[in-house]
Amino acid sequence: MSTTSASPGEPTAGPPASQDSPRTGLAARERLPLARHGEWTASPRRRDLVEILQEEAEPRIPELMPIRYGRMTGSLSAFYRGTPAVMAADLAGLPDSGLTVQLSGDAHLSNFGLFASPERRLVFDLDDFDETLPGPFEWDVKRLASSIAVAAADNGAS
Numbered sequence: 001m002s003t004t005s006a007s008p009g010e011p012t013a014g015p016p017a018s019q020d021s022p023r024t025g026l027a028a029r030e031r032l033p034l035a036r037h038g039e040w041t042a043s044p045r046r047r048d049l050v051e052i053l054q055e056e057a058e059p060r061i062p063e064l065m066p067i068r069y070g071r072m073t074g075s076l077s078a079f080y081r082g083t084p085a086v087m088a089a090d091l092a093g094l095p096d097s098g099l100t101v102q103l104s105g106d107a108h109l110s111n112f113g114l115f116a117s118p119e120r121r122l123v124f125d126l127d128d129f130d131e132t133l134p135g136p137f138e139w140d141v142k143r144l145a146s147s148i149a150v151a152a153a154d155n156g157a158s
Contacts, residue, residue: 028097028098031095031098032097032098037138039094045093046089047089049086052083053086055085056085075154076150076154077109077150077151077154080150081106081147084105084106084108084143087139087142087143088135088139096138096139097136097137097138099136099137100134100135100136101134101136101140102132103131103137104126104129104140105130105131105132105133105135105140106128106130106131107126107140108147109144109151111127112124112125112126112127112144113125115127
């Protein structure tokens with residue numbers, strides 16, 4: 001971690017990590033090599049899926065939960081979209097790069113869209129932030145990549 005000087009002209013310990021992206025990225029790659037991102041083994045302490053869903057339902061309106069669960073049974077993609085807490089619980093048991101960002105928290109394919117910028121250009125970006133939280137940057141990347149694979153399977157692609 002770097003420090004900054006209190007008065008002008010005093011030396012600092014170096015630039016903040018955000019100003020030295022290559023060095024920060026290389027250090028993260030050393031902590032967690034790229035090939036390890038594709039590994040997954042269920043933790044022996046893996047939480048029960050139903051327990052996670054029940055916990056997630058506690059602050060919600062109870063009368064609406066059957067509707068939510070009914071929608072989730074429509075397809076594998078619908079189930080996947082409705083269970084970000086399940087994937088987060090699985091990812092929490094894995095090593096991460098150490099690069100913490102403000103996550104979308106639910107970066108699946110259906111939460112992206114095309115938008116017009118003020119310059120009248122099309123921009124592809126996230127459009128849903130109701131699950132946002134700080135976490136390892138790769139969690140959003142892995143959730144998005146997984147949602148593409150799930151959507152492909154739902155549509156009969158190999």
